[in-house]
Amino acid sequence: MFTTIGAVLGGRTPRAAGHPVRRGSRLAGSCEGAFWRPVPRAEVRRVVLAAKRYELVGRQAGRQRGPLGHVALEVLELLANLVSHRSGRLEPSYAYLMRTLRRSKDAVHTALTALREHGFLDWLRRHEAVELVEGPGPRVRQVSNAYRLSLPARAAKLLGHWLSAPPLPDDVLQEREDRAAYLAAHKTSLPLAELPLAEVEDDRLARVLGELGRAVEARTQAARAAQEQGRGGEACF
Numbered sequence: 001m002f003t004t005i006g007a008v009l010g011g012r013t014p015r016a017a018g019h020p021v022r023r024g025s026r027l028a029g030s031c032e033g034a035f036w037r038p039v040p041r042a043e044v045r046r047v048v049l050a051a052k053r054y055e056l057v058g059r060q061a062g063r064q065r066g067p068l069g070h071v072a073l074e075v076l077e078l079l080a081n082l083v084s085h086r087s088g089r090l091e092p093s094y095a096y097l098m099r100t101l102r103r104s105k106d107a108v109h110t111a112l113t114a115l116r117e118h119g120f121l122d123w124l125r126r127h128e129a130v131e132l133v134e135g136p137g138p139r140v141r142q143v144s145n146a147y148r149l150s151l152p153a154r155a156a157k158l159l160g161h162w163l164s165a166p167p168l169p170d171d172v173l174q175e176r177e178d179r180a181a182y183l184a185a186h187k188t189s190l191p192l193a194e195l196p197l198a199e200v201e202d203d204r205l206a207r208v209l210g211e212l213g214r215a216v217e218a219r220t221q222a223a224r225a226a227q228e229q230g231r232g233g234e235a236c237f
Contacts, residue, residue, distance in 0.1 A: 021140050025125040032146050035124055036088035039149060044080045050155040051076050051120050057158060067118060072111035074101050076120060079147060093144040119152030192217050 051073060059066035078100060083090040097108045115121035123145040130141050187199070192213030 021127045021142050022125050025127040025142065028126040028128045028143050028146075031124055031126065032089070035146055035148060036090070037148075039083060039085055039088050041085055043151070044083060044085070044149060046156075046159060047120060047149050047151045048073075048077055048080050050151055050159050051115075053158040054118070054120075054155040068114050068120075069111060071101075071103060071107050072114045074103070075108065075111040076115055076149075079121070079149060083147075083149060088148065090147040090149070091144045092147070119150060119155070121147060122150060123147045 051068060055066035055068045055070075055073060057066075058068075075097060078097065079090060079092070082092055094105060094108060097103070098105055101108070103111075112121065112123075116123070125145055126143050127140045128143050130139050193210045194213075
């Protein structure tokens with residue numbers, strides 16, 4: 001309730017009891033922009049698959065647990081389902097992971113640490129400012145980490161052909177080539193007034209371009225008619 005004299009004289013904000021902040025924590029909302037990145041669904045699937053193969057290959061004979069452990073694979077699969085593919089945002093709390101997986105805090109912590117040590121996961125510790133009910137200045141409290149999935153090179157090598165898309169069948173490739181040739185010939189035969197409708201996705205822009213094409217065609221036809229009329233007049237003399 002009372003602020004210490006040293007804190008007042010020194011201009012320091014006392015840390016609120018019960019809200020410790022871990023070392024290296026960053027202010028939430030100011031650090032994630034350079035940390036998170038868009039992550040396609042296919043990349044997320046590769047991370048999970050690589051982790052499973054990494055666990056299987058690294059398991060020693062006669063032992064059920066590999067370098068990651070089955071809890072770490074559970075955590076990774078849950079994170080893969082939670083991550084935003086558009087922004088990469090991923091910030092579940094410990095409580096959410098524990099409740100969803102029905103695992104203890106120690107088990108979740110051990111799993112996260114293993115994923116980070118082996119290169120499948122990274123995170124930023126974060127805190128946020130909280131206004132004091134009594135006393136001067138703000139205080140801070142720990143909030144959930146910002147997580148980021150990653151694919152370590154040594155695990156990526158275990159995927160082999162899984163990293164690249166399988167080649168398409170010959171009949172599919174031939175069909176695509178025939179369709180591309182047909183569309184190219186069809187577009188070549190279109191007048192300028194109709195060509196934008198086939199090339200431009202924006203309907204409004206396509207109509208504007210179509211009007212311009214129609215005007216160009218009309219001007220071209222008028223010029224040709226004038227040239228032919230001039231030639232016909234020269235032939236009369």
